[in-house]
Amino acid sequence: MNNLTDFSQPQRQSLPGIFVMFANTLQKSVRAFWPILLIWLVKFDSLDKLVFFGIVAGVVILIGIISYLQYHFFTFHIDNKNQEFVIQKGIINKTRITIQLHKIQQVNINQSIIQRLVGVYKLEIDTAGSDKKEASISAISHDLATILKDRLIHHSQLENNDLIITNQEENAPTSLIKIGLSSLIKIGFTSNYVKSFALLFLFFSTIIENLRQLSDSTQINEDQVTNFLDKLPMLTSIAIVIFSIIGLVMAVNLVRTIVKYFNFTIQKSRQAIILTYGLITTKSTLLNPNKVQQLKITQNYFQKQFNVTTIEINQASSNLEKVKEKDKLQIPGCTAGERDAILTLLFGQLPIKEISYLPNWRKLAINTFFLMIVPILIVLFLNRKTEFVTWTDLSIYVSLFIVFSGLLLWFSYKNYRLSVSKDFIIKQNGAWDIENTIVEPNKIQAITTQQFFWQKATNIGSVTLSTAGGNINFTTGNYSEIKTLVNYWLYQLDTTNKNWM
């Protein structure tokens, strides 16, 4: 084993790495200063050329020096004694990143255009949850990268050999659940109103905008439409507009749901669950029950009557800030029986709600204040200043708003609860679409309790449970109960031999 492939000593990246870092830093600086650059470009003729090029040259040299220093201070090695992969970097602020070898899940070797130019590769280490940028080597030769990858993966798999062998014997996938067209139609009619409305709104506003730019002839069309509506009685025209919007939203919803989820099938093979769906392009996703971190069941009143529900599955994601689409799976339109089958498949048992914790009544009061009273006061104040509607009209709107938002607030308060049993934590929330988020205690990564100083007297507080598939939080609850729960969950985490993945 020569010196190059012996990773026990700290070593630098390959020399062309300076160029890669230079390009990266340059790109970052340009991105940060583009408004100034733009102004300079516009005013290019009036600028002193000497000063301009002097500044540019100075910046380029500075970036060059920074890149060299970055290269110089960036080292990586495998600490065989502690079984860690270590990266040290930083010019002024030194950072030392250590990653347990057995925590490494994936090692990727990529190449960007800049890296292709100088013939180096990027090695990224994925440990589920950590920031990707923190554990990556941006310039490494392909041979070295492959050896390092083997070394890292080999270490992390040493103890899992038995598992891998037992997984070799493959069973033919057995079909488990198939979601019929009727369920999809039901779901299409009863969900995602807001999303489809926004889509529709966006679509029409762009089209109208484009048409306006094309010609003024649309002006006539618009007039024709308004004329037509003007001829009808007031209420009828409003009804026509509202019903056509509702009809369009539903149609869009229906088409979207069917195109996306047509022929949704869940199959089970020995080690994973396979989901296949789609009308035009068939998607196939593998789902590993061990990777499931959170499960969300959503149902509204209509869907309850139709006996359909949507299940969303969050898997462990390596980048939580933008949870990747592939880590979020939706199973639309399950019946109660299918839902239970999926839950049993994923959890091995049906989640039960043993003890429920309700929020304090102050939650309702605070929400009412901020979401109902404050907006009304703002509108009243504005109307006093500008009188944009008459006061009688305003009182009608305000009372409508009070009824509507009051109902929403009341139901979202009524539905808000945290249920805890030995094997499950279920948070329920939502006013119309009622969501139930299910987490197993052993999937918790960290627990945060939070209390404002004025809540101390009333013994109110919040708790947030972080998992690799997103957080769940319960706010304005009894703080002593929350603390008891936290102690219980910590106890479970310390004593459980179940892993989170």
Next chain:
Amino acid sequence: MTKFINENIEINELPNFEEVQLNPLQSKYFNVIAINLSLFNFLILILFFVFSYFKEDLFSNRVWMIMGIAISILISFSYPLAKLSFNNKGFAFRTHDAIYKEGLISETTTIIPFNRVQHVALHQGFISRKLGLASIELFTAGGSSSDIEIPGLQLEQAQKIKNLVSQKINPTLDTNETDPTAPVILRI
């Protein structure tokens, strides 16, 4: 409470994370905070003076005076506030988890069990390095909101903590036999 009795544990007898005596940060670390805060305040003062000198017409004299008074009040209050919030920070390492508490208005306590720590990082800022201080950051798979960074530790202490946590999260270090609790990563 007899709610969890079927599991044969009394929930009220579980170790209570609230009763743990938290360690304060190194008092030297307040210097770092004070220097950073002073730099920031200085910058704001300079901005204020530059604007009030070169762009005098922007506001009336009255408004300038009010702004000046407000800024000086804010600056003079920022130090006691920083001190209070510094005093409020605390950390503890138990057998199975790390606890970090902070916040003046909103008090948050974050607890990370060691068997959920992905990796540990030791940071040293420019001023901290001069004072021999370091900070420890614990990363979990729960995203950046649940990571904890404990600042203001003696460098040796920080290194000790780092080794301790590394050892806790990698029990194969001491014993060559595979630990049954060591994470098993399943691959598809």
